[in-house]
Structure formats: C-alpha cells, structure tokens
Amino acid sequence: MDMKRTVKKANNDAARRLYAPYAEAEWGFLNHWYPARFAGEVPEGSAVGVQICGVPIVLRRSKGKVYALKDQCLHRGVKLSAKPMCLTEDTITCWYHGFTFSIETGELVSIVAAPDDEIIGTTGIPTYPVEEVNGIVFVFVKSDDWEDEIPPLAQDLPIRFPDNNERFPHPFWPDTPSMLDKDAVALGVHRTGYANWRLACENGFDAGHLLIHKDCTIVQAKDWAVPLGIKPLTDQATQLIEDEDGPKGFINMYFTDNYEPVLVNERLNVKASGSVPKYFRTSMFLPGVLMVENWPEENVVQYEWYVPITDDTYEYWEVLVKRCPTEEDVKGFEYRFKNFYEPMALHGFNDCDLFARDAMQNFYADGAGWADEQLGDMDYSIITWRKVASRYNRGIAKKPRGVSGVVKGASNVLAEIRGPGCGHYRDKKGE
Amino acid sequence: MDMKRTVKKANNDAARRLYAPYAEAEWGFLNHWYPARFAGEVPEGSAVGVQICGVPIVLRRSKGKVYALKDQCLHRGVKLSAKPMCLTEDTITCWYHGFTFSIETGELVSIVAAPDDEIIGTTGIPTYPVEEVNGIVFVFVKSDDWEDEIPPLAQDLPIRFPDNNERFPHPFWPDTPSMLDKDAVALGVHRTGYANWRLACENGFDAGHLLIHKDCTIVQAKDWAVPLGIKPLTDQATQLIEDEDGPKGFINMYFTDNYEPVLVNERLNVKASGSVPKYFRTSMFLPGVLMVENWPEENVVQYEWYVPITDDTYEYWEVLVKRCPTEEDVKGFEYRFKNFYEPMALHGFNDCDLFARDAMQNFYADGAGWADEQLGDMDYSIITWRKVASRYNRGIAKKPRGVSGVVKGASNVLAEIRGPGCGHYRDKKGE
Amino acid sequence: MDMKRTVKKANNDAARRLYAPYAEAEWGFLNHWYPARFAGEVPEGSAVGVQICGVPIVLRRSKGKVYALKDQCLHRGVKLSAKPMCLTEDTITCWYHGFTFSIETGELVSIVAAPDDEIIGTTGIPTYPVEEVNGIVFVFVKSDDWEDEIPPLAQDLPIRFPDNNERFPHPFWPDTPSMLDKDAVALGVHRTGYANWRLACENGFDAGHLLIHKDCTIVQAKDWAVPLGIKPLTDQATQLIEDEDGPKGFINMYFTDNYEPVLVNERLNVKASGSVPKYFRTSMFLPGVLMVENWPEENVVQYEWYVPITDDTYEYWEVLVKRCPTEEDVKGFEYRFKNFYEPMALHGFNDCDLFARDAMQNFYADGAGWADEQLGDMDYSIITWRKVASRYNRGIAKKPRGVSGVVKGASNVLAEIRGPGCGHYRDKKGE
Known part of the structure; x- marks a missing residue:
C-alpha cells in the first residue's frame, strides 16, 4: 500500500468527518483516568485543588486514602481548596460558610453555622473515583451523567x-x-x-x-x-x-x-x-x-x-x-x-x-x-x-461554566503590569 | 413564620423576577452618591481620575472646593487626569489639544490652540455633584438623562x-x-x-x-x-x-x-x-x-x-x-x-x-x-x-463604551509577561 | 473659504462615508512598503520575525541580501523565526519538522525528515519583496491576491x-x-x-x-x-x-x-x-x-x-x-x-x-x-x-486568523501575575 496516498486520503474531508469529535474536544475527554497529583503533593489531612478538562477537583487525603470531590461549593461556588478546612476525618468543609460534605459520597452532611438547615441531606457535590498507584494519584474525571461502571x-x-x-x-x-x-x-x-x-x-x-x-x-x-x-x-x-x-x-x-x-x-x-x-x-x-x-x-x-x-x-x-x-x-x-x-x-x-x-x-x-x-x-x-x-473517547468535555479559565480577560491586567507598582490590594489611605 | 420556607421561597423563580434589576446591574447603580477619594488624595490644584460604575470622573480641587467632571475629553477621548493641566482656577484643560472646560458647568470655554473655534461655548462634558464630608469626597454619579433634583x-x-x-x-x-x-x-x-x-x-x-x-x-x-x-x-x-x-x-x-x-x-x-x-x-x-x-x-x-x-x-x-x-x-x-x-x-x-x-x-x-x-x-x-x-436603585448602569475595562484582553499581555525583558517601550536601535 | 465651515462639513456623515475604508482598516493597509527592521538587526545568516498588519514575516539575510517570507510554516503553523534553522544559503528550514522553503520563491523544496514526500515542489509559503535602503529593511507586505507590479x-x-x-x-x-x-x-x-x-x-x-x-x-x-x-x-x-x-x-x-x-x-x-x-x-x-x-x-x-x-x-x-x-x-x-x-x-x-x-x-x-x-x-x-x-491605500488588511494578537486573553494571565511565584514552566516534583 502506498503510504503517500494513504496520507493524502487520511486528511481529506471524509477523514475530517471521522475525527470531528476530536476537533470538538477543546476542553478534553471526560470519563477517563488522569493523573492529578503526585502522592507526595497530597499529604495526610490536606485538601489540594486541581482542574482537569475544566472540572475543578479537590483532593483530600484522610486516613491515608485520597478522595476527590468537585472543587466548587454548591452554595456560592468558591473552591473548597482555596482555604482548606477539614473538621472531621470523613468530611471536607467549605471555609466560607461551613457547608460540609462527605468525602465519600459528596453529600451535604452539615453546615457549620446552620446545623438544622433543611437543605442538609438533600443535596451534595459530585465525587470522583480515585486510584493511587506507585506514587501517583489518578482521578476518573466523570461527567455528571455517567452511569456505567467505572472502567x-x-x-x-x-x-x-x-x-x-x-x-x-x-x-x-x-x-x-x-x-x-x-x-x-x-x-x-x-x-x-x-x-x-x-x-x-x-x-x-x-x-x-x-x-x-x-x-x-x-x-x-x-x-x-x-x-x-x-x-x-x-x-x-x-x-x-x-x-x-x-x-x-x-x-x-x-x-x-x-x-x-x-x-x-x-x-x-x-x-x-x-x-x-x-x-x-x-x-x-x-x-x-x-x-x-x-x-x-x-x-x-x-x-x-x-x-x-x-x-x-x-x-x-x-x-x-x-x-x-x-x-x-x-x-x-x-x-x-x-x-x-x-x-x-x-x-x-x-x-x-x-x-x-x-x-x-x-x-x-x-x-x-x-x-x-x-x-x-x-x-x-x-x-x-x-x-x-x-x-x-468516553465523552467530550463541553466548555464549562463558572470556573477558572472560561472568562479570559480581566479589567486589571494591564493596569497591574504597567502601573508604577505591581502590588495586589494596594492601600490608599485617608488623611 | 417558618424561616426555612421563607428562604426556599425567597430564591424561587418569582423571587428572581423581583431581583432581576439587581442581576442586570453588572456595572452598578447610577444616580447615587459614592465615595470617590479621601480629601487628602485631592490636594488643591490637583486633578485626580477615578472610575465609578464605568464612568470615568476627574476630581479637581480649586479654591478648596472639589469639582467632578467626566474624565474623557470630548475631542479625542483622553482622560483629563492622565496629565493634569489647570490654567485657571475655574477650568480644567485637556493636556493634549487644550480643550478647556468650566469646572462648574463642564462647558467648553476655550481651546488653548484655537481660541476662536466656533465649537467653543456650544458643547461640553458632564459634571457631577460633589459633597465633601469629614474627609471624604462623595460624587453623585449621574446618568446623562437624570433630570430630577439631586437627593x-x-x-x-x-x-x-x-x-x-x-x-x-x-x-x-x-x-x-x-x-x-x-x-x-x-x-x-x-x-x-x-x-x-x-x-x-x-x-x-x-x-x-x-x-x-x-x-x-x-x-x-x-x-x-x-x-x-x-x-x-x-x-x-x-x-x-x-x-x-x-x-x-x-x-x-x-x-x-x-x-x-x-x-x-x-x-x-x-x-x-x-x-x-x-x-x-x-x-x-x-x-x-x-x-x-x-x-x-x-x-x-x-x-x-x-x-x-x-x-x-x-x-x-x-x-x-x-x-x-x-x-x-x-x-x-x-x-x-x-x-x-x-x-x-x-x-x-x-x-x-x-x-x-x-x-x-x-x-x-x-x-x-x-x-x-x-x-x-x-x-x-x-x-x-x-x-x-x-x-x-435610581438607575442601572449599562455596559459603557470607550472607557477602561470594557475591552478586556490586549495583544501584548503575554508577550510582556513572558518576554525576556518586561520593559514598556523598549527600544530597538539601528546601527 | 471659511475654514470652520470646512471642518464642520469635513466630519459629517458624507465625509464619514468618504473615509469609511480608513475606519475599517483596524489591521492596517496591505500592499505597501513598511520598514521591518534596521539592517543591523538582521545579520548574515539570521532569521528574524516581525509582524506587520497581522502578517507574520520572517527576514532572512543570505549572502548579504535580505529575503522575506511568511513566518508561518504551512505544516503546523509555527513561526520559522521561533528557532531559526538555515541549512543552505538559499533556503530556510522549519525547526520543528524540517519543512524547507526557497527564500527566493517560498517553494517547499525539501523536508529534512522526508526528502521524498510528494508534497515537495507542489506548495509553498508567500514571499514578500524586500528593499534595503540606508540601513533600513523595507518589506512590501503583499496580500495573497495582489497581482499587479510591485510599486x-x-x-x-x-x-x-x-x-x-x-x-x-x-x-x-x-x-x-x-x-x-x-x-x-x-x-x-x-x-x-x-x-x-x-x-x-x-x-x-x-x-x-x-x-x-x-x-x-x-x-x-x-x-x-x-x-x-x-x-x-x-x-x-x-x-x-x-x-x-x-x-x-x-x-x-x-x-x-x-x-x-x-x-x-x-x-x-x-x-x-x-x-x-x-x-x-x-x-x-x-x-x-x-x-x-x-x-x-x-x-x-x-x-x-x-x-x-x-x-x-x-x-x-x-x-x-x-x-x-x-x-x-x-x-x-x-x-x-x-x-x-x-x-x-x-x-x-x-x-x-x-x-x-x-x-x-x-x-x-x-x-x-x-x-x-x-x-x-x-x-x-x-x-x-x-x-x-x-x-x-492598496488594500485593507482583514482581521487575520491563526496569528499572534488575534486571540486576546489567555487562561493563565492572572494566575501568572498573582501566583506566589511568577516562573514560567514551574515544576512540581514527585516524591
């Protein structure tokens, strides 16, 4: 078989149709295993944030085992990993208002400041399967509608x-x-x-x-x-x-x-x-x-x-x-x-x-x-x-919403670069 | 009354309709008083630029009193505050071509380089009411079509x-x-x-x-x-x-x-x-x-x-x-x-x-x-x-045009960050 | 003739229609001569990248003469100038896969790793006329459809x-x-x-x-x-x-x-x-x-x-x-x-x-x-x-595709500015 003709053929319109799903997968493929962090980067008791295929994920190690949850509080959307708070060994707590999730199931099990809120037990955040192999923490980055067994x-x-x-x-x-x-x-x-x-x-x-x-x-x-x-x-x-x-x-x-x-x-x-x-x-x-x-x-x-x-x-x-x-x-x-x-x-x-x-x-x-x-x-x-x-591939990641990297520009970028000083949160004082 | 039911109800679709104006107010509310600068930040004779609700505003103190005008020359749109020029006590002059505005009324009262231009006296820029209280300069950020009394x-x-x-x-x-x-x-x-x-x-x-x-x-x-x-x-x-x-x-x-x-x-x-x-x-x-x-x-x-x-x-x-x-x-x-x-x-x-x-x-x-x-x-x-x-609220600020922060990205940002040098306006010399 | 009336008239709607092409020329005018670099910036054997009117151009000096080609490999689009590679005096080679172009005609004359590829000789990249006068390298930034003589x-x-x-x-x-x-x-x-x-x-x-x-x-x-x-x-x-x-x-x-x-x-x-x-x-x-x-x-x-x-x-x-x-x-x-x-x-x-x-x-x-x-x-x-x-003007440059400066924002800008460190390609090591 003549390779040259193969290649010519390989990238023609018919071929492009064959790899159209790949061409659409700007944000990656969901429902696959990805390395998230080296084991040593997720020490006992820590909560570490990563983003994979546009999905924010927090890794928490408890009693030696690593758990992975969506790194976005369901309340106001902040990253749980932004300021890790772990009050019990089986939960992770949002540092902002205390929404507390089971690291096993993602269920909202309590709210620090509102232990009686009726929302508790009725909702939660997604979790992701984790495998730790030879010093690498792998996460199965699951889409919300994945119902099959985890490969x-x-x-x-x-x-x-x-x-x-x-x-x-x-x-x-x-x-x-x-x-x-x-x-x-x-x-x-x-x-x-x-x-x-x-x-x-x-x-x-x-x-x-x-x-x-x-x-x-x-x-x-x-x-x-x-x-x-x-x-x-x-x-x-x-x-x-x-x-x-x-x-x-x-x-x-x-x-x-x-x-x-x-x-x-x-x-x-x-x-x-x-x-x-x-x-x-x-x-x-x-x-x-x-x-x-x-x-x-x-x-x-x-x-x-x-x-x-x-x-x-x-x-x-x-x-x-x-x-x-x-x-x-x-x-x-x-x-x-x-x-x-x-x-x-x-x-x-x-x-x-x-x-x-x-x-x-x-x-x-x-x-x-x-x-x-x-x-x-x-x-x-x-x-x-x-x-x-x-x-x-087991699913094409759509452009996500509400996470880092979606809105590309920001008002302050040039000002920060060009301004006389580059400090973040610089004060201007009164008299 | 059961609070829980109140809250549930509070954020339902009906409630969202009730606060739809707030949800639209990305750029803030117009026709309100806002603190603009501490008094000490606007010394006598100075002209200081701020932006509030997307409106560029220049503060000028003259004979002790602070005046506020739109910080955008009507000619070519530069900020008057970019390089303050005050030739008389009752005016502010654009540093670029000399368009000169009454600080009281905003009227175009002269052009340095064209004292006879027939445009003089026929146009001007908006002004904003100012109150200075206890070391804070407040500005009433007025929309162009506000006709009521200033509260x-x-x-x-x-x-x-x-x-x-x-x-x-x-x-x-x-x-x-x-x-x-x-x-x-x-x-x-x-x-x-x-x-x-x-x-x-x-x-x-x-x-x-x-x-x-x-x-x-x-x-x-x-x-x-x-x-x-x-x-x-x-x-x-x-x-x-x-x-x-x-x-x-x-x-x-x-x-x-x-x-x-x-x-x-x-x-x-x-x-x-x-x-x-x-x-x-x-x-x-x-x-x-x-x-x-x-x-x-x-x-x-x-x-x-x-x-x-x-x-x-x-x-x-x-x-x-x-x-x-x-x-x-x-x-x-x-x-x-x-x-x-x-x-x-x-x-x-x-x-x-x-x-x-x-x-x-x-x-x-x-x-x-x-x-x-x-x-x-x-x-x-x-x-x-x-x-x-x-x-x-007395008015929702629309997304403005022609001011800082509207166009979010710029061609040079990454180049400036990543380039071997980060200088602004670096020269390349000929032989 | 009264100048004032001339000016008033000059920027009315009729006038705006007259200069509409200029108003559209955000990316400049094509088919003109522009200075690209000082002669001393393009030493013998070098390959230097510039961008003019959104067109990436690589300047290569060989045997004293400067040549200009499109600075975008036809294969995967990288800039030839990103890592200059010149294997013969009459060619420029893409550093990535070895696509090699005649500096005179732009023709694809060889591929380092695939000297028999049938694509060779059938395609190429645009070239641009160059004039070097008194220490300045001028390039005629030609649109692809320019067929007239070069002025x-x-x-x-x-x-x-x-x-x-x-x-x-x-x-x-x-x-x-x-x-x-x-x-x-x-x-x-x-x-x-x-x-x-x-x-x-x-x-x-x-x-x-x-x-x-x-x-x-x-x-x-x-x-x-x-x-x-x-x-x-x-x-x-x-x-x-x-x-x-x-x-x-x-x-x-x-x-x-x-x-x-x-x-x-x-x-x-x-x-x-x-x-x-x-x-x-x-x-x-x-x-x-x-x-x-x-x-x-x-x-x-x-x-x-x-x-x-x-x-x-x-x-x-x-x-x-x-x-x-x-x-x-x-x-x-x-x-x-x-x-x-x-x-x-x-x-x-x-x-x-x-x-x-x-x-x-x-x-x-x-x-x-x-x-x-x-x-x-x-x-x-x-x-x-x-x-x-x-x-x-001899042609209005359209917004280009696939070149630097078209996509304005990037995901990482704020992170790079604000992160605890600002290094590019920072490592995170395993255990």
Missing part, C-alpha cells in the same frame, strides 16, 4: 509487557516495565504548558519531529545515532490497539521493516549524526498518555500525559518507571533520576517539546490551524491518533 | 442614631456615631478588589460567614465569643428600611429574640470559642454601603462601600467613624487607628473578606453563579438585599 | 527635495534630505506602542497638539518659540499630494500665509513662550509615514512610521536622515545622534507623543471614539489624512 485504570494506561511481547516484539531491548508492576517505582515531574492539550498530544508520538532534539545535550553526550526522520513504509507502521477491555490507542512499529530511518537529505546536504544506535518505540493511548519504551535508558520507560486544564493550558506530566526489586535498586534509580534523567532527559530533552507545542498555539487557538494545516506523509500517526481518539 | 447625601448613607433608637434599640452599646455628626472623625483606607461589586456587597452583611473570621488575630487577642453562626428565627430578623425620604436598605436585628447564635455543631464536633461577648449589628443601604455598629470597639462604627469600577473590579472602602469633641480625642482616635484598627481590623480581620469575595468571582463572572447558586436559610438577608436594591 | 519604494516614502522646491517652497531652511539620497545616512530607533496604528498616525502631523511639547527639555534648552497652536486660514493650508506615480499624502503649509500661529489665549491668560524661531513642516504619506522637515535641526529630517502589528499595537519608528558626503560627516552625525538627537528629540520630545497616542486607545478600542469624537477646526488635516488614506 479499571489499566484501560487508560499503556499496554503492558511481557503480555504483549508476541504481538509487538521488541528484539532490541528488555521487557518494558509498567506503572502497574508490583515492584515498579515511578519518578517524575509535572508542569503547566500553554497550548491546547491536543497540540501537546500530537507532539508526543510525532515521528517527524526528531529534528528538534538533534542538538540536545543528552543526544550529544551519548552520541546517539538520531536519524533525520523515520519514514513509514507500510500500513502496518502504525498499528491500532483496540482490544475490547484494554487500552485504546496505537503503536509506532519503529525498528521493524515497516519503518525506514532517513539518514541523508541530499537536497539540503545534511546527514544523520551520532554513532551509538538508540532503540526506542512510542505508543499512545486514550485519554492522552504516551509510552516511550527503552527510554531514556534500558529497563526504564517514559510515560507522558497531557492533561487538559482549560482550552489553552494543559498539565504536562513526565514519569519514568523502572522495576526496582530491592531497596538498593530504588535508591540507585532515585539517584540517577535526580542527577541524570531529570536534568538531561525530562528537562534538557523534553523542554524542546514544550517549546514546540506552545509554538503551535497561535495557529490553532482561533481554529485556523484545524482548517489550514497541511499534513504530510510523516503525519500518518497523527491522523491515526485523531481517529482512534474520536472513536474511543 | 441629599444622607439618603445614600446609613440611618442615624439616636434618631432611630426607638425603632432599632441597641441595649448593649452606646449610640452609634454617624459620618454626618458635627464632631465626627472618619479614618479609613480603600483598595481595589477583583470581583464584581455585588459579590462584595453580599459578603458584607452575610450572617453566615463568621467562620472565615474565627482565627483572626483580633478575635483571638480580644478572646471574643464568636458564635459559629447567627440563625434567623422570625421574619423580623431582617427589617426593611424604606422611609420615603430616607436611606433604603435593611437591618439585621442581631442580639434580639429574632436571632439565635449557633454555638455547637454536634455532627462536626465543633463549638464556638472565646469568652468575651462581642455585640455588633449590621445594616446595609443603597447604593451599597454597610454599617457595622459597635465595631471594632465601643463608640466606633465601621462603614464599608463596595464601589463598582468595572464589571469585575470594585473599590473597597473601609471607614471608621468616631465622635471626637476635643483635639485630644482626635489624636487618640488617630493613634488607635494607626496602631490597632488599621492593622488588626481593617486588614487583619477584613482581609479575609476581600479574599472571600474574589474567590466567588469565577463562579459568577460568566453568569453561572447567578443561575446555579444554592442559597440556604442563612441567606435570607442576601435575598432581602437583592430585592431592596432592585426596588430602590 | 517602487519611493511611492511609499515622502516626496523629495529639491525636486519639489517650486511646488512647496521652504524659504526658511535648506533643502530637505531624503532617505533615497546617495549620501544619506539614516539613524533611528523603533519600539512598540500600545494603541491602534491610526491613532498613532493622527498624532504625528496633528497641528493642534503642540501643547504636549511645550515643557520638553529640548524646547526649553533651545528656547524655541513654540506657538500655542497653528491655525489654518485657507483651504490651501493642507495641500493634497496625489501625483499618479508618486507618493500619496498631503503637506501642511506651515510658515506660509495659509497658517497663522496662535500666540495668545486671552480667556486662559496664556502666551506662547520662547524667543528663538523654530521653522519646520510636516507632511504625511501612505501607508503612514510622516516627514518633519528641518527637524530637530537644520539639514536633518525626521521620518516616522507607525507600522500596524495587530489592531492594538504598532511599531513606532523614528528615523533621522542627513546627507553626509564624508566619513567625518557620518561620524559627526552619529555622535550628535547618540548624545543629543536620540535622548532629547526621539525620546525627550517624542515620548510625549507615545503617551498621547496610547491615551486615546480606550476611547477608540471598542469603536466608541470613531462614532463619538468631536473634531474641531484644528483637525482639518486629520480629516484630510483619513480621506486620502481611504482613496489611495
């Missing part, structure tokens, strides 16, 4: 090895560890990026963007042989993963006959450099989680999430996972994480990706990019992602 | 004592002083808050928000007995004030049989703390002025204004008034203001209110809060306020 | 002397030099102003705004006799320049019988001050370039451009031109530029103009100013400009 976290994580060894062989590296492995240790960082979450996703597995990484210190230090590009040769290059009860996504079959590295560009007189082969493979799953196998080094895997906050911000998660059967293994991984992986891979290498995603935002923010982009052969996996995401 | 300032200030002693007895504290008392001294501060003015108003007299103050240093230092809440028992708890020629508003009849302090919440296992009784009472008047009697201490009253600037900013005024018959009394009040009231009450205590108001803004900014809020028993006074404000 | 740069520059001596005599100063003179040297600065470009234009030649300059240090130091205003007496005061193949604009015939200086304003009791006569003359040309003859000193001319970036930002160019036949003349001009002209004229004097233009922005930003402004006698030249600009 297991594993359905929203990358496929696992060695279970999939036969289907997706990896002759050049050992079995990829998984977040869900018993002795797995996950270490990482997250930070806010300033682009739509979809632009972030599409950067992650993009086979055509190796160019932005060729000058990275880690590439130079390791003398990795980074090709100019990786060219899909057959329609098996990108393989769909759509098992009924498993994660939905696709895998790029690098280092097989389906792909060919591009080593020379004669017209531009450039050649791939580096002499040490660097084997790796990317796959991508709903709701937006990337797996890079054999990365940055052997026996380590890099996961990335691009979690929608608003329509123009996302939380960028980079997590490295390694199996560490002994305490010494754990310490060794932590040491290498701190002194090598974090500065040179998660930052040095991936900061270029952060830059690239934000650089696309102007083109797509007003819709122009979605209409005018001109995709090429190398973008076959992007079209694949858009279609698979359109087919298997 | 006295007293109609837009709280009711006075001892005149109202019989009607609203206060057995636990001495007569409340008034801004208008002959020997009254007013001391205070004002600052900008980042929320709609109505959210600020509704925090002021809110009987249910004592919770946010319980940890304040002043409460702890004084060991004040602050209840968990104050529960209305009868429909006399909140009494309307709607005398024909007087201020319009309502009073919360705390420390009467109409209210009951909530001292214990058994479900949450919390009790009111503090051992020293603290008596006070709140009342609220058009266009948005709060009176807290017997506060922060005996013989002192606290006034608060929430003056609309735009639809998402307001000027928060806190003013303490005390009768000081002798110069020594004045000095004593000033000393206590500086060393106790200002740091521990106006800031320590009320900073929590500022935080709370701004915390509501996201919920209400796009209209969601007005539709989705869920009020309870404790909010009876809020519904009362919305209705009385709807009934007695 | 010479001289048609978008001020008229020249001595060619126009007879038509526009200047008995009080020597022949004005021109940017296009063989031995001319141009020195200047440019910086971003925060207003619509038309407000900036209208300040440049405005005969009524001398008032803002009367206190400038240069005026005081030189003891220049600056009148209060300059009053047009006849309809020859402002003369149209509309030769078929020449620049289109007008000239203010100061220091002729058509104008009278206003020296006294009796009503306001002010007199012009200064004792040294200061002769000068302003003229203005499409697409928005001002010439101030005999300014700041003899044998020097000041050019100013107000180049639209977005609808609320413009690049303000100030350039002084002098004929310098010898190397010593050049050094002398550079010395005086650095130590006198730049600090006291381009800054000290013209900073007042920058302030004035931005002060108009609020009034005009939402359209209010265009409807409500009240022009007077002194504004005859402004009406003239609007009409001539409407008649002779």
